[in-house]
Structure formats: C-alpha cells, structure tokens
Amino acid sequence: MAAPDRDGELRRTFPALPYRSSAEDGFAATWWGTAWVTALEEGALDAARLARGRGYAERGKVDAITVTPGLLLAYVQGSRPRPYRVQVRLRTLDDTDWERFLNAAVERPGHIAALLDKELPHSLADCGVPLLPGPGDLAPRCSCPDSGHPCKHAAALCYQAARLLDADPFVLLLLRGRGERTLLDTLSRRNAAHAARAARDRGPTPLPGVRAAETLAARTPPQLPAPLPPPPHPEQPPAYPAAPGGPDPFALDQLATDAAARAHALLTTGRDPVGGLTLWQDAVRLAAARPGSGLTAGTRALYASLAEATGRDTAELARAVAAWRQGGRDGLDVLEQAWDPPAGRFDRARPLLLAADLPAFRPWRNRLTHPQGHVQLRLGRTGLWYAYESEPDRDDWWPRGTPDLDPVGALTGLGASGDL
Structure with a gap:
C-alpha cells in the first residue's frame, strides 16, 4: 500500500485501529455503522466465520485500511506469519444517483451542517439513493485459501470498516465514488444558488433611502487589474561581497x-x-x-x-x-524519541523478518535490533520503518536507507540477508 503522505482526494489510508474489548456492546456506535454491519451479517453464509472475523478485528489484526471509490483494501494477520491481502468491493453510484443525493442535501440547511459535523441524517440516507449497502452488496476477495463468503479475514476488514464509518460518514461517500472536498465544494455552490433563487423569488424588501445603483451609476470605478501569476520557481539571490567586519557571505x-x-x-x-x-x-x-x-x-x-x-x-x-x-x-523524531507503539504492526514485524530468513531481532520499545548489534529497525509514529546501522558492539546508530511500510523492505540495500 502507498505511504499515508501519498494519499489524495480519492484515496485515504487509515492507520490500524487499536485493540477493542469484546465486552463492548455492538461493533458500531452510529445507525449508519450499524446498518453496514447488518449488511455484512445478513449477506454472510457462515456465522462461524463471522464470529472469527469479529475476533480478529477486536484483537487488532487488521492493518492500515486504504479506501478508494468502490474498494476497501487492507492486510489482515491470520494464522500464518505472512498477512493476507483482503479487498472488499462496493458498487459506486452513477451520475443520476449523485444528482439526486446532491439535490436532497441542499433542500434542508441542516443536511450540510450535519455532514460537516460527521453525522449522516436519516432523511438524507432515505432520499432514494442506495448509500448504505444491503445484504449481498459487499463483495469480498482474500488471498487466503478459504472460499467462504466472506472468509474470516474479509469479515474482520468489514467490521473495522464500520468503525471508520462511525467516525466519518465521508468514508462511505468515498466508497460510493466521490471525495469529501469535491462533495463539499459542490454542495457549497448548490447551496448558494439555492439561496439566491429563494431570495429572488421572495423579491427585495423595500427600504427607505436612495438606491445605491442610482448613486454610483455615473462614477463606476474601473476594474482592478488581474493579479500577476506567481513565478514558476524562486530566483537565486544576488552575490554578497565579503567586507571586513561584515556578515559571512556564505x-x-x-x-x-x-x-x-x-x-x-x-x-x-x-x-x-x-x-x-x-x-x-x-x-x-x-x-x-x-x-x-x-x-x-x-x-x-x-x-x-x-x-x-x-x-x-x-x-x-x-x-x-x-x-x-x-x-x-x-x-x-525517530532518531531522537523512543516510544511505546500499540499492539499490531510492531508485534507482526518480527514474524515477517523471520519469514524472510532473518534472525530474531531483539525488541525494545519501538526498536528491533539485530542480535549481532549492527542493524536496527525503528518504527515511526506514521507507521513507517526506518533502518539504522552501527559498528558491532557499539551504540552508535546512524540512519540508513529509505523508510518503508514493510520492515523487510526497509532493510533493502543494507546488505544481503546472509550478511544481516
């Protein structure tokens, strides 16, 4: 998956969600999150796989989730060392459905305010557009050998997705095909046009005084010139001569x-x-x-x-x-700050290193150190792994290589696996 800082309007990546206690009532807190879970459970063919997938989600086995139009993507840790690649597809809305949704959203001023507060009103979801999935609308695919519908790994991803929808209904709208910024810009323009039509239909309210158009008609000021475009790049500064007692030209x-x-x-x-x-x-x-x-x-x-x-x-x-x-x-920050990462990505790094024929790295806080003490991996707060090198038996660590979401990938270029 792409690094979080490469996300754009139609691609959002959410870090792995924290451990969730199974004692909590319900997996979703909002009515639309509950409707998502209901669609998953009513379309499933095996309740046992659902229960195991729910357990996987509660224990934080679902890694970072990437959301794009029509697709959820994540890696889910199963019983094997290497996690499985899981996709869940959902049909995007066509232009007719989006037109109906946008018209319904501007009919009531409270709709836009609710969306800005990360709420999805019932009336907006019942406008005749299939925003929420029904039974059988979620189409899972997993790299595991299980042919269940869904398998436990896909069920775990769907349960975690319900928590994302709880926090931000724009995740659901992105799945259906439109990004948050595009939707809010369109709603803002339509709301302004709707208000202008309503004001025009009401007509102006007569007020005492002189009309501004009559006062300013004979002396309309000329239009301001268009602003100059910014330069394509900053120019080089002039050369600064050296002077005795003056500042350093360099x-x-x-x-x-x-x-x-x-x-x-x-x-x-x-x-x-x-x-x-x-x-x-x-x-x-x-x-x-x-x-x-x-x-x-x-x-x-x-x-x-x-x-x-x-x-x-x-x-x-x-x-x-x-x-x-x-x-x-x-x-x-990775160089200077040691921290205690939550369970999940850090705990799964050591099995991944062992699967790549590397020795057992020693853990300490957010760091994994080679048993010979010359290579180290550090987990950053954004989920990237950073590689460090030192002379054996010396605590003199220097950053090396390129950060990577995969701990094995972060070691690329530091030497052959046998040398590590």
Whole structure:
C-alpha cells in the first residue's frame, strides 16, 4: 500500500485501529455503522466465520485500511506469519444517483451542517439513493485459501470498516465514488444558488433611502487589474561581497536562498512549510539542504555555526541531518524519541523478518535490533520503518536507507540477508 503522505482526494489510508474489548456492546456506535454491519451479517453464509472475523478485528489484526471509490483494501494477520491481502468491493453510484443525493442535501440547511459535523441524517440516507449497502452488496476477495463468503479475514476488514464509518460518514461517500472536498465544494455552490433563487423569488424588501445603483451609476470605478501569476520557481539571490567586519557571505546566501524558497511556497500554497519547527529542527533542516554527503570547507562553517546556536556539537548535527534526509521531520523524531507503539504492526514485524530468513531481532520499545548489534529497525509514529546501522558492539546508530511500510523492505540495500 502507498505511504499515508501519498494519499489524495480519492484515496485515504487509515492507520490500524487499536485493540477493542469484546465486552463492548455492538461493533458500531452510529445507525449508519450499524446498518453496514447488518449488511455484512445478513449477506454472510457462515456465522462461524463471522464470529472469527469479529475476533480478529477486536484483537487488532487488521492493518492500515486504504479506501478508494468502490474498494476497501487492507492486510489482515491470520494464522500464518505472512498477512493476507483482503479487498472488499462496493458498487459506486452513477451520475443520476449523485444528482439526486446532491439535490436532497441542499433542500434542508441542516443536511450540510450535519455532514460537516460527521453525522449522516436519516432523511438524507432515505432520499432514494442506495448509500448504505444491503445484504449481498459487499463483495469480498482474500488471498487466503478459504472460499467462504466472506472468509474470516474479509469479515474482520468489514467490521473495522464500520468503525471508520462511525467516525466519518465521508468514508462511505468515498466508497460510493466521490471525495469529501469535491462533495463539499459542490454542495457549497448548490447551496448558494439555492439561496439566491429563494431570495429572488421572495423579491427585495423595500427600504427607505436612495438606491445605491442610482448613486454610483455615473462614477463606476474601473476594474482592478488581474493579479500577476506567481513565478514558476524562486530566483537565486544576488552575490554578497565579503567586507571586513561584515556578515559571512556564505551565511547570507544560505539564509536568502532559504527565505526565497519559503516565500515562494507561501505564495503558491498559502502555507509556510517550516513555520512550526523548533530552533533545533530548523537548524537541522538548513544543514540538510546543502547538497552532498560530506562536510566541505563551506558546509563545515555552516555546521559549526548552527551547532553552536542550538547548543549541540557538529557530530550530533551530522547525525540529525542524516535522519532528516532519510525521513524529514518524522525521521528526526525517530532518531531522537523512543516510544511505546500499540499492539499490531510492531508485534507482526518480527514474524515477517523471520519469514524472510532473518534472525530474531531483539525488541525494545519501538526498536528491533539485530542480535549481532549492527542493524536496527525503528518504527515511526506514521507507521513507517526506518533502518539504522552501527559498528558491532557499539551504540552508535546512524540512519540508513529509505523508510518503508514493510520492515523487510526497509532493510533493502543494507546488505544481503546472509550478511544481516
């Protein structure tokens, strides 16, 4: 599956849901989530498989869930070390059904407000459009050898999907074919047009005074010129000459180039990409922006200045730069923060490594260490695995390779399996 930061309007990936106690009443909390579960259970051919799938879902055996139009996709851990790939398909709505749904949504102002509050009104679901699935509408497919309909792995995915629908009914609307941003933009335009028609039908309310059109007709100001388009990329700053007692030209060039890049991003996207960074994080970012992997004469002075300003040494900064180049702000967090991950993805990593003919890694918090002490995997808070290397019997870990959702994939490029 794609990494979470690659998701878009028609693709949403949700991290694995936490453990759920079987003592809780009902698997869904909302009426639409309950209707989803009812469609699953009434369309199933074997109650025993449903019960086992519900147990899998309660114990957190369903990994991250990806939702696209007409499709749910996830990996579910079964009785074997390698998880199964599970798909559940649901028919998308055609243009006629969407037109009927949008018209019904703007008929009452409360409909749009309810959707913004992550609620699905009964009246909107009963507008003649089959938003919620019925028995037999959910079409599962699993890589396991079980031919049941559904198998326990597909049932587990459906039960977890009910929890996603509870939290956000736009997940259901995405399954039916439309993304949240597109729907809200369309509803906003239609609601404005609906309000304008209603106001036109009521007619203007007569008020005392002089009509503005009569007052301004003879002196209508000219239209403002169209704003200039943003430049395609930030330009290079001018060369700064060295002057005795003046600032370092290399530092000025570095700061001016960075300021231009930030200003261009703010102009084109409306967001400052580094506005929320701490002093240390921003220093690491600036150092990592210099090309190359070694310290040249120019970058050595930059490293020394940044390390001194943040109260660190250049060795700490060089290690942090390697982490930033590996995974940005998240990669730096993985380097500096050990944490206790919930059950699920971390617990399944060791069987996956064993299945790839790798030795048993030693766990500690969010880290798995090779028994020979020269390779380590660290789980980030976004679900990605980061590889680290050290000299054997030394606690001197450096980031290596590219982060991956698969712990075995994160080790790619660090040496052959026999060397690990």
